Amino acid sequence: xxxxxxxxxxxxxxxxxxxxxxxxxxxxxxxxxxxxxxxxxxxxxxxxxxxxxxxxxxxxxxxxxxxxxxxxxxxxxxxxxxxxxxxxxxxxxxxxxxxxxxxxxxxxxxxxxxxxxxxxxxxxxxxxxxxxxxxxxxxxxxxxxxxxxxxxxxxxxxxxxxxxxxxxxxxxxxxxxxxxxxxxxxxxxxxxxxxxxxx
Amino acid sequence: xxxxxxxxxxxxxxxxxxxxxxxxxxxxxxxxxxxxxxxxxxxxxxxxxxxxxxxxxxxxxxxxxxxxxxxxxxxxxxxxxxxxxxxxxxxxxxxxxxxxxxxxxxxxxxxxxxxxxxxxxxxxxxxxxxxxxxxxxxxxxxxxxxxxxxxxxxxxxxxxxxxxxxxxxxxxxxxxxxxxxxxxxxxxxxxxxxxxxxxxxxxxxxxxxxxxxxxxxxxxxxxx
Numbered sequence: 001x002x003x004x005x006x007x008x009x010x011x012x013x014x015x016x017x018x019x020x021x022x023x024x025x026x027x028x029x030x031x032x033x034x035x036x037x038x039x040x041x042x043x044x045x046x047x048x049x050x051x052x053x054x055x056x057x058x059x060x061x062x063x064x065x066x067x068x069x070x071x072x073x074x075x076x077x078x079x080x081x082x083x084x085x086x087x088x089x090x091x092x093x094x095x096x097x098x099x100x101x102x103x104x105x106x107x108x109x110x111x112x113x114x115x116x117x118x119x120x121x122x123x124x125x126x127x128x129x130x131x132x133x134x135x136x137x138x139x140x141x142x143x144x145x146x147x148x149x150x151x152x153x154x155x156x157x158x159x160x161x162x163x164x165x166x167x168x169x170x171x172x173x174x175x176x177x178x179x180x181x182x183x184x185x186x187x188x189x190x191x192x193x194x195x196x197x198x199x
Numbered sequence: 200x201x202x203x204x205x206x207x208x209x210x211x212x213x214x215x216x217x218x219x220x221x222x223x224x225x226x227x228x229x230x231x232x233x234x235x236x237x238x239x240x241x242x243x244x245x246x247x248x249x250x251x252x253x254x255x256x257x258x259x260x261x262x263x264x265x266x267x268x269x270x271x272x273x274x275x276x277x278x279x280x281x282x283x284x285x286x287x288x289x290x291x292x293x294x295x296x297x298x299x300x301x302x303x304x305x306x307x308x309x310x311x312x313x314x315x316x317x318x319x320x321x322x323x324x325x326x327x328x329x330x331x332x333x334x335x336x337x338x339x340x341x342x343x344x345x346x347x348x349x350x351x352x353x354x355x356x357x358x359x360x361x362x363x364x365x366x367x368x369x370x371x372x373x374x375x376x377x378x379x380x381x382x383x384x385x386x387x388x389x390x391x392x393x394x395x396x397x398x399x400x401x402x403x404x405x406x407x408x409x410x411x412x413x414x415x416x417x418x419x420x421x422x423x
Contacts, residue, residue, distance in 0.1 A: 004266075008266050011262060011263065011267055011271070012270055012271060015263075015274055019274055019275065019278040022278060023278055023281055023282070026282045027285060030285040030286060030288065030289040033289035034285070034288050034289050037288065037289065040292075041292075124384075125384075125387045127384070
């Protein structure tokens with residue numbers, strides 16, 4: 001083996017070590033701000049579905065984790081006022097036209113929807129993205145709905161014989177959202193006793 | 200090979216523009232130009248990576264042997280991209296939510312690697328740094344221009360959400376040129392990117408031909 005090989009290996013190794021160190025330092029410095037930003041994001045999306053007057057606690061601190069559908073765990077953030085659960089919020093997932101749609105669903109203690117907001121999706125800009133609150137008011141129409149309002153067979157888009165509007169040119173996205181919200185409400189009904197318990 | 204600083208600036212911004220002349224870095228030029236603001240943000244992030252990696256390669260160019268130079272360059276670019284990624288996530292979070300998915304793709308953008316190989320590996324520190332900055336700014340310019348055309352035709356706005364990128368003081372840049380919901384959707388979708396970028400290359404070459412310069416093809420051959 002030519003001795004030069006060691007030289008190359010040494011150079012490459014030194015660079016790896018050096019930049020590895022630089023990256024470690026950057027990671028150390030940014031860990032805390034990044035965690036803060038993630039928490040702010042979560043608080044923002046919670047604040048939109050759990051109205052301010054509903055709670056006097058920090059819903060993130062009073063969270064419970066329950067088994068959801070498809071073996072996934074769902075973390076439920078609970079709004080408490082005077083020690084009583086007044087509402088809960090949790091993330092639900094629907095399947096859209098271009099992959100998963102993540103939504104935040106807020107439900108009050110009676111199972112009525114407080115609000116739904118899209119957190120992340122990859123739907124077509126200009127068509128499916130009307131589920132975002134800044135692009136349209138469609139998603140606001142879920143507020144006040146519950147299981148039974150409309151009845152079980154009404155939890156579909158109008159095209160499928162249900163009572164929710166679809167968008168011109170986009171049916172799959174609203175269909176996915178309606179199904180996800182309905183699934184979210186069923187999750188609430190299943191776990192209601194556990195969710196209302198204050199430990 | 201001596202370069203005047205003026206020539207480096209001209210090359211990076213126009214004559215040898217990364218996107219419009221060398222046709223490098225087409226992936227971000229397609230994916231991130233759905234609006235002028237996105238193009239600007241992606242361009243500036245790429246420019247930061249290019250300036251830093253050009254500087255580092257020029258600094259260590261005597262130490263990096265020919266045999267291991269490509270892994271070392273990729274290591275340097277990847278490290279710079281990771282630093283930009285983490286920094287933006289921590290301190291430019293709103294923008295990060297828009298661009299975050301695409302920042303790691305700068306590693307696979309062949310423009311930074313092309314400039315390391317074609318320029319920084321042979322030149323002193325200051326010209327290399329300038330080359331990184333101006334090539335990066337040229338890239339930014341091209342992406343912003345493509346983004347602006349697609350945004351105006353596709354959504355009817357210009358520089359929407361620019362205040363998220365540049366701060367609240369730049370709110371005045373956000374224009375609505377056409378009424379809402381009148382945009383041509385195709386321009387926001389991938390075909391619009393190809394059409395716009397292609398037409399811009401044509402326009403640039405026509406301007407160059409008119410200026411009597413012909414078609415310049417320099418420095419683009421070394422990296423595929």
